[in-house]
Amino acid sequence: MSSSHAMPLISIDGVTKTYAGITALDDVGLTIGAGEAVCLAGENGSGKSTLIKILAGVERPDRGRIGFAGVEQGPLNPRLSAAAGVMVIFQDFSLFPNLSVAENIAFSASLASHRRLFRRSPVRKLALATLNRVGVDLDPDAPVETLSVAHKQLVAICRALACDARLIIMDEPTTALTEREVRVLLDIIRRLKADGVAVLFVSHKLAEVLEVCEKVVVLRNGRKVIEGPAAEFDAASLTRHMTGRDVAETPPDPVPADAPVLLQVRNLTKAGAFEDVTFGLRAGEVLGISGLLGSGRTSLAKALFGLVLPDGGIMTVGDHSVPLGDPLAAARAGIGYVPEDRLTEGLFLMQSILRNVGVGRLDAHSSAGMLDFAALGRDATDWLRRLSVKAPDSAAPVRSLSGGNQQRVVLARWLARNPRLLVLNGPSVGVDVGSKADIHGIIRDLSRRGLGVIVISDDLPELLATCHRILVMKAGRITGEVAGRETTEADLAHRLAS
């Protein structure tokens, strides 16, 4: 143990990995010391998942050396990596929903011990000790399927610790957490570091974890582009290194003074969700609606597209009033809606990319109940090209795409319908930095062409970069309105919270 202070816990050097001729990792080196937290940043496809898999022993590098505690390792496999204390917490946590908290925590440790018999009391004891070590109070007998996402993550961390983890690799640890849950997580990470456990954060959204990290390593296209102390990075410089370009967000062009009013919402009310919401939207205008979780922004977004039936109020598009609580009527009136959770609400995951776009245009390409597949396909292909969806094959299932490209598919479906107004609920949730800038570019482009766009988001830089006006929602009411170019992130955050 004493020598491990001098030696880094993990050292990798010159690691290269190619898949079918494509270089996923090119001569990457990295060291992690005991009790150190390291950020591994990179966009989708930058090679960070390959690096995790190599450390976890799932993939073998073509070239390069890997050392654990100064001892160079031969070919790794998952068991060897786990025995060396390298534990990966995947984004989905890889827990067993049907088993109890205690059994989930103790599962890997019992497997590693090669015990054949199973007894409840040592499992409980180990689980309670680990929960205690992390400082979390969870019922060890509760089935994991009843836990919140944040608690599932804690169970996954405990499971890693129960196997004497020396390095915990966390894949996208903060994506599904609220701000408060992230703070709890960071406190736990500090405790672990004090305990000598190293942590490797792997993410494309790292600004949140920078404060507990010692070191940042940025990958781009399989190469390490920069490595340095965490204190020298901020969100902007991380983004620059990850994308290799300055993603400068310029404010949108002003709305033409003679632009007609497109959407009028008057006194829209739904008990327990939002109250007396009134606003207008002009053609070519981008309107932001922001609020903290529970402010009613999501219900309002759904109500605009008829997915939530308001108790009262009026909505008009152009000169026509739109029946409330009727998504088909909303779509006919020219409203498009891109939901917050595209995986469950926005896409047919197992269906092809082309069909996911084409489904919005079935009416336009059918006559007497028969579909003109050729025309439907041409139409969809055209939109995929216009939104530059990067897909090798448009017949592939849509779930094979990255988050950014999936979001473009949802957008393409609506744009193919030639809408007058788009409601985008969290347009860049779960997409990487580069795609996010591209989506913002698409929004700008749409507004230039005279579409009205409503962006509902709690991502303040995103709102500032895309919106002409921003409405602030609190406890179901619109409490303020600011012009996008006249406010700052700090000011907006203050308005949201106060």
Next chain:
Amino acid sequence: MRHVDFSRNETLVALVILAFCAAATLADPAFLSMPTLTDLLRGGIVLGIFAVAALLVLISGGIDVSFTAIAAVSMYSTAMALNTFAPGVPWGVAFALGMTIGAGLGCINAVFIAGFGLPTLIVTLGTLSMFRGFMLAFIGQKQITTLPSGMREFGRMMMIRGTNPDGSFYSLPLAFAFLVGAVVLTWVILHRTMLGRQVFAMGGSLESARRVGVNVKGAQFFVYIYVGALAGLAGVIHASMTRVANPFDLVGLELSVIAAVVLGGARLAGGYGTLTGTLLGVALIVLVRNSLIVFGIPSTWQSVAVGVLILIGTGLPAWQAKRAAARAA
């Protein structure tokens, strides 16, 4: 947690059984008697062993419909082989042979499922038809009415024998002990060995099980071989108790068995299921089969009654869970 949990299938099935018995007793006071009980237990032996096997597969996240064919093949080839080569061996040999044949056929399932990674329903649908067709084409189609002496002898062995006050007899065959044995052994495997916990884990999430280092292929081989052996046992017991090896028997029962297991709370998606629930499910189905006559309902209505039970018994908890989820949202 000592209150009665009405959202559990077990509770529901137990209540239905009680209600059914109460109604049957009202219709015919003679219903509450030892003969009814022993008939019920006797009728549950083969079905119960099948159900224990099906439960294990469901928990592991798969589904097996081929076990009845495995049972029929094991039963018929055991009887045929012993009659031809060794008619005088004790019943233990017949059991060992039947279980070995069953395990071998289960191993074929395992090769396709674990080895080639094919979907369990498709593999077992295929082998169901294949095993049975193979037996009818190559082994024989004629009933074997004279069983090997060991099996005949086993069919006559009773655990309990008695006479009612009215002079009629009742008895419980020794075969019932094998059901008890299968239940106890399976319980120990599921709840007291790491192998059993890995079977639960696989059913909860196959991908997670792979990632934490569960030997998924090994566990699948175990599951399908164990199920094959249990099916072979059930086949030999069935022949011994009915005193005939009929190659057309047993196949067709598989859906009732899976229904009984699901009625007892196992989920088709895997990861959930209890032996208590499974046995209650079997008891209810046997009860319905044995006693609809008491109500004067024709036996052709049996399958309708069983279907209604499945719809209500599995639908009600699912509906309750959905309502609870809607309230929480």
